Amino acid sequence: MQKLKDKIMKEGTVEKGHLIKVDSFLNHQIDTGLMSDIGAEFYRKFKNEKVTKILTIESSGIAIALMTGVVFNVPVVFAKKQKSLNLGDHLYACQVFSYTKQVTYDISVAKDYLKPKDSVLIVDDFLASGNALAGLVDIVEQSQAKVAGVGIVIEKAFQQGGDKIREKGIRLVALASIQAIEDGKILFAR
C-alpha cells in the first residue's frame, strides 16, 4: 500500500533495538483518513472469505480493527491484555511474551464473542516476533472458529513471526513489509 509506505518513510523513526516508531499516525496519534484507507484495503484483500468477525488486541489494534469492521459491516472483538474486574470467568485465554516491554501477560476473549460458526479476520498494527498474533490465533482455535486470514499493517519481514503463521497455512497480508533496517533506514520488501 503505497500511501502507507510513503507515510512510514516521511514520519516513521527507528529507535533502539530496531523498534519502528509510528506514533504520529498509527499508534498514539491516528490519521483517520489513512486508517479508513487501511480498512478498505483489508476489505479488498479478504472480501471473499465470508468474514463474520474482526479480532485484534488492545490497544493499538483497535482503530485498525474498527475501520476494517465498518467496511465488512461485522462486529469487532478486541482481546484484553489482563483479566479485568469487568470481565467474567468464561474466557478463552493465552499467555504472551512481549519483547518490546519484556513482560509476559495474559490475553483473553470472552467465550460469548467467538463461536464455532465464526470466520475470523485477525488484524494488528505490527508483526515482528509474532507472539501476540500467535496468541490470537490460539484463541480462535480454542473457540473452534475459523481463521479467515491475518491482516497486518507493518510487518518486519526480517523477524520470524510472519513465517510461523504462514507455515500454519494461514493467509497473511501485510500492507507494508519491511525487509531490513540498515544504518537506521527502513528498506521495504519488493
Add this chain to the structure above:
Amino acid sequence: MQKLKDKIMKEGTVEKGHLIKVDSFLNHQIDTGLMSDIGAEFYRKFKNEKVTKILTIESSGIAIALMTGVVFNVPVVFAKKQKSLNLGDHLYACQVFSYTKQVTYDISVAKDYLKPKDSVLIVDDFLASGNALAGLVDIVEQSQAKVAGVGIVIEKAFQQGGDKIREKGIRLVALASIQAIEDGKILFAR
C-alpha cells in the same frame, strides 16, 4: 440517543458495585454500526466548535474517538495509561485513580500531538467518578489547547464526575445518562 439506550436496556447488565457491563457492543465486542452512529451524533452535537483533534484514553475510548474523528475529518490522539518504551520523554502526564480497578496509574500524551492552537473534543465510553476525564482535561490545559467539549457515551449521572466538569464551564454531552440503578435495573434520566 434512543438506539443506544435500547441497546443498553437489551444487552447491558449490572454487576457488583453498580458497574454496568456493556461488553457485548461497546468495550470488548464492538457493534460497528452503533459506533458509526455514535460518531455521527457527536459530530451533530459539536460541529460548530471548530474541533481540530479528538482526544481519548486507551483502550475502550479508542473506537469512539476514531468514529468521531472520521466524521470530523481530524486526527485522533489517545492518552496512554503507562509510560511505554516506545514513547519519548516529552510528555504531558497526569496521575489518575481508577475506582473500578483500585489502582493509580499515569496517563500521558506526547507533546507533539497537542498544540496551543488545537481545539480538542474529549470523548470516552463511561463517565462515573470522572477521574480519567479530569486527567484528560488537565492534559489539554497543560498543552494550552482549548477544550472544545466533552462527549460521553454513558454517564452515571448519580456520581459526581459530570458535575465536576460542568462546573469548569465545559460543555458535556452524554448520549445516555443513567439517573439511578435500582434493584439491578437501569433507570435513564429524562
